[in-house]
Amino acid sequence: MDNNTLHYLERKAVLILLIGLVFLILGEIIFRLPSAPQLLKYVSDKELGYRYAPNQIYSSFLGNYSVETSPITIGGHGFRNGPIDWNRPIILVLGSSEVVGPGLRDEEIWTARLTTLLSDETHSTPLVVNAGVGGYGPYHSSVVLQRFFEENQKPLLVIIRVSIGDRLFFPPKPYELRTTKLRKFKTFIYRYSAFLPFLYKKITAQIYSIKNAISLNRNNKVLSYEYEKAEAAETMWKDHKAYWNKIAILCEKNSVFALFYISDPYGTPGGKRLFEKFKSHFGNRPFVSVFIINEKYFGILDKNLSSRRNEFKERFTLGYDPHANCLQHKVVADTLFSYLSLINTRPLNFPNDE
Amino acid sequence: MQFNSWSYIIFLITVLIIYYYFNRKKQNVILLIASYFFYCSWDWRFSILIIISTVVDYVCGKKIHSSENQTIRRRFLFFSIFVNLGILCLFKYFNFFIDNLYLLLNGIGLNADRLQLHILLPVGISFYTFQTLSYSIDIYRNKIEPSNSFLDFALFVAFFPQLVAGPIERAQNMLPQISAGRIFKLDEFERGIWLIYWGLFKKVFIADNLAFLVDSSFANSAQISFPVAYLSLVAFAFQIYCDFSAYIDIARGSAKLFGFRLMTNFNIPYLAKNPRDFWKRWNISLSSWLRDYLYISLGGNRKGKLVTYRNLFITMVLGGLWHGAAWNYVLWGVYQGSILMAYRFISERYMIKVGKLISTFIMSQFTLFGWLLFRCTRNEIVNGLSVDRSFHQIAEYLGSILRGAHFSPEFWSLFQDVLLFTGPLIFIQVLQHLAKSKYVIIRMPSYMSVPVYSIIMFLLVRYGVQQGDAFIYFQF
Numbered sequence: 001m002d003n004n005t006l007h008y009l010e011r012k013a014v015l016i017l018l019i020g021l022v023f024l025i026l027g028e029i030i031f032r033l034p035s036a037p038q039l040l041k042y043v044s045d046k047e048l049g050y051r052y053a054p055n056q057i058y059s060s061f062l063g064n065y066s067v068e069t070s071p072i073t074i075g076g077h078g079f080r081n082g083p084i085d086w087n088r089p090i091i092l093v094l095g096s097s098e099v100v101g102p103g104l105r106d107e108e109i110w111t112a113r114l115t116t117l118l119s120d121e122t123h124s125t126p127l128v129v130n131a132g133v134g135g136y137g138p139y140h141s142s143v144v145l146q147r148f149f150e151e152n153q154k155p156l157l158v159i160i161r162v163s164i165g166d167r168l169f170f171p172p173k174p175y176e177l178r179t180t181k182l183r184k185f186k187t188f189i190y191r192y193s194a195f196l197p198f199l200y201k202k203i204t205a206q207i208y209s210i211k212n213a214i215s216l217n218r219n220n221k222v223l224s225y226e227y228e229k230a231e232a233a234e235t236m237w238k239d240h241k242a243y244w245n246k247i248a249i250l251c252e253k254n255s256v257f258a259l260f261y262i263s264d265p266y267g268t269p270g271g272k273r274l275f276e277k278f279k280s281h282f283g284n285r286p287f288v289s290v291f292i293i294n295e296k297y298f299g300i301l302d303k304n305l306s307s308r309r310n311e312f313k314e315r316f317t318l319g320y321d322p323h324a325n326c327l328q329h330k331v332v333a334d335t336l337f338s339y340l341s342l343i344n345t346r347p348l349n350f351p352n353d354e
Numbered sequence: 355m356q357f358n359s360w361s362y363i364i365f366l367i368t369v370l371i372i373y374y375y376f377n378r379k380k381q382n383v384i385l386l387i388a389s390y391f392f393y394c395s396w397d398w399r400f401s402i403l404i405i406i407s408t409v410v411d412y413v414c415g416k417k418i419h420s421s422e423n424q425t426i427r428r429r430f431l432f433f434s435i436f437v438n439l440g441i442l443c444l445f446k447y448f449n450f451f452i453d454n455l456y457l458l459l460n461g462i463g464l465n466a467d468r469l470q471l472h473i474l475l476p477v478g479i480s481f482y483t484f485q486t487l488s489y490s491i492d493i494y495r496n497k498i499e500p501s502n503s504f505l506d507f508a509l510f511v512a513f514f515p516q517l518v519a520g521p522i523e524r525a526q527n528m529l530p531q532i533s534a535g536r537i538f539k540l541d542e543f544e545r546g547i548w549l550i551y552w553g554l555f556k557k558v559f560i561a562d563n564l565a566f567l568v569d570s571s572f573a574n575s576a577q578i579s580f581p582v583a584y585l586s587l588v589a590f591a592f593q594i595y596c597d598f599s600a601y602i603d604i605a606r607g608s609a610k611l612f613g614f615r616l617m618t619n620f621n622i623p624y625l626a627k628n629p630r631d632f633w634k635r636w637n638i639s640l641s642s643w644l645r646d647y648l649y650i651s652l653g654g655n656r657k658g659k660l661v662t663y664r665n666l667f668i669t670m671v672l673g674g675l676w677h678g679a680a681w682n683y684v685l686w687g688v689y690q691g692s693i694l695m696a697y698r699f700i701s702e703r704y705m706i707k708v709g710k711l712i713s714t715f716i717m718s719q720f721t722l723f724g725w726l727l728f729r730c731t732r733n734e735i736v737n738g739l740s741v742d743r744s745f746h747q748i749a750e751y752l753g754s755i756l757r758g759a760h761f762s763p764e765f766w767s768l769f770q771d772v773l774l775f776t777g778p779l780i781f782i783q784v785l786q787h788l789a790k791s792k793y794v795i796i797r798m799p800s801y802m803s804v805p806v807y808s809i810i811m812f813l814l815v816r817y818g819v820q821q822g823d824a825f826i827y828f829q830f
Contacts, residue, residue: 008540012544015800015803018800019804019808019811022804022805022808023808023811023815064820066820067819209360209820210360210364212360213360213364214364320819
């Protein structure tokens with residue numbers, strides 16, 4: 001390599017470093033402005049691994065951490081609600097991010113809509129509490145429910161969303177609960193920098209995309225839709241049955257009605273198998289009900305699974321992200337409302353407000 | 355493999371490393387293999403069509419050149435045209451014609467059973483068929499000689515940076531570059547990197563963000579007010595320009611990294627002062643192809659004024675149809691043909707002097723209306739048939755004029771967003787226009803270029819959409 005080329009490369013290297021520095025400074029300034037997006041804050045939890053920090057309004061970033069959503073309100077309990085008024089009849093909803101509803105406004109999520117529908121129907125004011133947290137699986141839901149009961153906060157009804165999409169949300173491993181040097185460093189960065197946490201999440205999302213891009217394994221589980229198969233449901237049942245059982249027992253002990261609803265929007269063999277498992281295990285228990293929201297409720301009628309999947313993705317997800325859109329949340333709320341009316345559970349016999 | 359994906363960047367880097375490890379002869383083989391790999395990542399089955407097109411045109415080119423008998427030369431030319439246009443018509447227009455034929459038959463009371471053929475549209479078919487056709491026609495016209503190397507010709511047809519959405523290259527530009535040695539030049543490499551960087555910015559930051567705004571307005575076309583409708587159309591104008599030019603920039607940038615120069619396809623089209631000027635600035639490779647191989651073949655302007663107008667009109671209608679098998683594209687072509695004819699008629703008869711700014715503004719309004727026709731695509735399934743409802747959507751959109759001209763909070767919010775996403779583009783393009791160079795940023799001193807690069811990078815990271823739509827022109 002001649003001297004001219006070396007000098008040229010040296011100049012470009014310095015230029016790139018300068019660009020990086022100015023980029024970081026610019027990011028730090030802009031992310032400290034009042035209009036900058038507030039990122040979701042977490043607090044660590046010895047049982048759950050993490051919870052949402054209470055009392056915050058944040059913006060989610062979907063679509064590979066690139067599309068900013070409408071602001072999401074997290075209330076005092078660390079869930080997506082305003083303050084919970086325990087004088088009202090409470091319906092507690094447990095689940096993962098699909099219950100949280102990122103990408104939608106507070107009033108668009110299905111739990112808010114179900115509150116409205118129940119209020120109109122019962123002339124009472126039941127409150128559907130959205131206790132979903134992104135990344136929470138059946139284990140986490142059982143812990144959250146137990147805490148509610150331990151704090152003597154007894155809901156009238158507990159709805160648990162069950163989905164094959166949550167099959168990989170296992171209890172936190174011991175090493176995930178330890179305070180490591182890396183975690184301390186991350187806490188330090190979060191405390192003193194406004195831009196670096198955003199940049200870190202953005203880079204993490206890219207690493208995931210790059211790994212997918214270079215993966216030569218075309219049969220990887222996401223691409224080949226292995227999770228739609230009955231075998232995946234069997235595995236999920238085996239892995240998480242204990243926690244669903246715990247939820248059912250907790251409810252029975254407290255005389256609280258539990259409704260497990262299987263989310264299977266475009267009708268997969270896995271969804272059907274999961275529903276069968278729940279039915280056979282919980283079907284005869286007095287305080288437990290099992291329901292499936294499948295393709296017929298979404299009006300997806302094609303006989304071909306691939307066509308149904310594509311229609312679902314196009315009509316009922318955000319497009320840039322697989323999370324549910326407004327229409328899907330409306331269908332879920334309306335379907336659950338109809339189901340609750342049909343089985344005529346206690347929740348519909350709310351005491352009238354005096 | 356979308357250009358704005360990690361898959362493409364990893365693919366490009368891998369091919370570059372392998373490419374520069376070998377000498378020129380092997381470089382062409384590597385590029386050919388890479389190009390077919392790239393195309394097969396979309397759908398390997400359609401690579402057969404490229405192979406057919408390549409073989410047919412290579413053989414026809416040889417036969418046309420070697421024969422002195424005009425009849426034989428014409429037969430091989432027609433065979434090449436028949437194969438290329440046949441493939442294009444079958445895969446692109448068959449369903450369109452069948453659907454409309456059955457609508458017509460049902461409309462006049464003849465209830466016929468519809469022939470069901472689920473034909474997928476191969477990516478890039480409109481581009482590579484035109485490219486290979488230009489090769490055969492240029493040989494017939496004695497403008498070029500056929501390639502002596504099948505490998506070189508195959509690479510000309512399948513060169514991956516421009517395979518799926520242009521520019522539609524000419525053999526006289528590409529074949530000499532393919533057969534000649536290519537020398538690595540640092541400054542060309544730097545320009546290639548800049549073009550890719552700038553292209554990614556236009557696609558991921560500008561086009562995909564504007565797409566959200568535009569899609570929302572067009573989905574509510576029956577409700578929005580006139581200012582919102584108008585501003586959404588402006589947003590779409592920028593969206594389609596940034597989307598298409600982004601692809602071209604990434605294509606040209608990628609080609610530069612390998613030592614190739616692809617033709618420019620855009621020249622700040624919204625500064626056009628009249629319809630003729632617009633088509634010298636927008637999709638230049640397509641407009642020049644249509645001029646050289648369709649308009650001139652029909653007679654051009656050599657057979658009197660009426661025939662000239664006819665030729666202009668037919669060329670633009672077919673140009674519209676080239677964009678897609680739908681009536682709104684035909685209507686767009688009719689519209690473009692009409693304003694070209696009108697402009698020609700007026701400019702030949704009247705000496706109207708209009709200032710540059712005014713003429714640019716007037717032309718921009720005509721362009722906006724054209725984009726309305728282009729964007730309004732709506733289909734409904736009626737009795738199992740796909741019925742085009744584009745005209746309904748156009749009518750709904752135009753109906754916004756009757757819904758009042760109030761500047762609602764929705765308008766100002768949209769205005770703010772459009773300004774955020776188009777501001778950087780306008781700034782950079784003004785600089786490029788004044789400096790008469792696309793590479794003005796590279797040439798700037800560091801104290802000026804560093805902030806520009808940093809701001810582009812920040813906007814990309816902060817607002818860039820990564821799960822956005824495919825490039826608009828990929829569907830053609």
